[in-house]
Amino acid sequence: MENPATAGRSVARNSIILGIFAMVTVGLIAVTQQSTAERIAEEIRRVQLSALTEILPDEQHDNDMLNDTFVVDDRELLNLLRPSEAYRGRQDGEVVAVILPVIAPDGYSGRISLLVGIRANGELAGVRVLNHRETPGLGDKVELSKSRWVLSFDGKSLTMPMPEDWGVRKDGGAFDQFTGATITPRAVVQAVYRALQYFDENRGSLLELPNQEPANG
Structure with missing residues (x-):
């Protein structure tokens, strides 16, 4: 033992x-x-x-946009789940555009995360999809790498096309849908339009806001 x-x-x-x-x-x-x-x-x-x-290409701004940020917290128009960073583009110190985080909550497979760039005059500088779970070969055409569809937003505004035309053609709107997929482009079009509404309602604070100060809709 x-x-x-x-x-x-x-x-x-x-x-x-x-x-x-x-x-x-x-x-x-x-x-x-x-x-x-x-x-x-x-x-x-x-x-x-x-x-x-x-x-917003480099020639259209002269600041470091990743470090020129502010916080937006809006669930009604931007559909954000939490306060999120937005970005400014400046030229010679003047804000020439803001780039807003936007969620399309009603994609075919769930939420679609976007960045929506809006120039100081209210025109869209561009839209890009950051994250989604849409069907490969159909809904994923919202990605620029898969289709040029997202470029159709460039230069658009709240009044071009008119509000009643902010939809896909199947709904009587001005934007194309994808063959075999309507829900995804419909969700993105509506989300971009709501982002334009948010910008219009908060234009003054968005363009004049100092760094890191919240902008609430």
Whole structure:
């Protein structure tokens, strides 16, 4: 029979080993999570910068839009789930455009996240889709990489086309739908129009707001 003292030392030694193993494992998990979080954040930043530059090319602004931000918190028109960052484009210090985060809540497969750029005169600078779960080959044509459809918003405004024409052609509107897919483009068109309404209602604060000050609709 094993000596009680020896058995006690063995249990203690095993406990220490297990404790060290647990600490090392936790440490490795923490490092992995931190590394993964940093990579995800960097990828999000890369996608955002790409979208911002596509909406408002470098020659149309002279500021760092990723660092010229403010917070919008609007659930009625922008359909945001939480306060979110929006961006300004400036030329010689003057705000020439704002780029708003917008959610189309009624896509075929759920929410569609957009960035909607609006010039100071109320015209659309551009629209880009950041995230969606729409059907590949059908609804995913909202992506510029899959179709030029999203470019049809460029230059449009609240009154061009007229409000009654802000819809897809199947609904009597001015915008094309996709063959075999109407719900997705309908959702995006309506979301972009609501973003224009939000801009129109908050134009003064959006164009004159100092950095980081909330703009609530």
